[in-house]
Amino acid sequence: MTVTSELREDGIRVVTMNAPPVNALTVQGWFDVAAALEEAGRDLATKVVVLRAEGKGFNAGVDIKEMQNTTGFDALLGANRGCYAAFKAVYECAVPVVAAVNGFCVGGGVGLVGNADCIVASDDAYFGVPEVNQGALGAATHMARLVPQHMMRTLYFTARTIKAADLVQFGSVLEVVPRDQLDDAALNVAGEIAAKDGRVIRAAKAALNGIDPIDVNKSYRFEQGFTYELNLMGVSDELRDDFAGTEKSKETT
Template identity: 85%
Template sequence: MLREDGVRVVTMDAPPVNALTVQGWFDLADALREAGEDPGTRAVVLRAEGRGFNAGVDIKEMQHTTGFDALLGANRGCHAAFKAVYECAVPVVAAVNGFCLGGGIGLVGNADCVVASQDAYFGAPEVKQGALGVATHLARLVPQHLMRTLYFTARTVPASQLLQFGSVLEVVPREQLDDAALAVAGEIAAHDTRVIRAAKEAINGIDPVDVNLSYRFEQGFTYELNLVGVSDRLRDDFAGTSKADSQPGKGTA
């Protein structure tokens, strides 16, 4: 939805927990690219309906898929969506409600500004499912040692703590989240879009970490864990799939 002020709103809505399917990740990437390519778009708000912002990959979909198509699809889909946020031609404001886990961290870590509700919390529980990834993006939200602790323990951190680090701009009551995100995006949209688009490209150009390559490096270890069968067993436990129903070669990001 493109508002009169030039702010485009992109909404994730995949009940019950916004765990996106393979196609869902590619659809989100397409929506974000389309937003940036539209000359009428001056800023983007990325938000979600439902209980939380994003719960990552749809693991149940993965566990009902044989072969390696799901693994490849999830990895490529997440990479495409994260890249689309980072490389969107205009700034992206993430409006985070409830849980922001796994792939949600990849989206938020690549956003230009983050506004969160008071019930929002962030984490990367990949070690529980035998997958690696988004440490690249978690490192953009919290200091290095906390990132490592959160990653190795699968703990979560509240939005109020990220507010102290400056990675979250504002924490508001949930009912005020959309208005808060739209207000920031509106401030951006009020400037000459030619300058803002140039500024986005310039800031990305001086980024000390190539987030696209860094994330792909992490994904390589996910492939290794899948090949030795560790990931499949852990995902079965998570999804409640019996090993009698499990098929060799299933995978997820």
């Protein structure tokens, strides 16, 4: 897992996730993302963050293979704490976070972009929360920031995905552009923000978080409690084993 952070001369900090083959993050990977966002917020030279990814897609969620290859509950606890830290770091970053989403953005990926301040996506991007397929719960808090309530419930219960182009009508995705124009589109909107007085933008971020009707940190933490219950029941291990076996079969065919 590699997380890089580059501060440009215009005050835009570009944070890039790169965890081949599908950007499914390990426990350490989630904490690395959190650390990068926290560092960005502390640096007064940073006016706005662009959160992006290399590879096939933006984020495939938690690394299921790591979890199934770890005895006990250490990987589960680590993943839950890491996701919580990463989502929280995006939301509480002292400056706005622009998410540049390419390809798939599922599970934990939705947690990241749902807590971002602005979302730009490529025309092949789609979003989903397939947690129920793996015996886990979470990120409904963040999907609810992208779509209306009934749509969120349908996506959650069915594990369906929704195209970025369909989110434009809800106002959660600012624009959809061809894949090769994604970085430029994200940098364009980030540039508009960076051109403002940084002191005002930081105050505005704090003010908008302060009037948010939902405490996303507590809401997500509540969801995680049910994930723990499902794991103690043995349901999650059973479904993750099935998932891991299916993925292994795909790799050998």
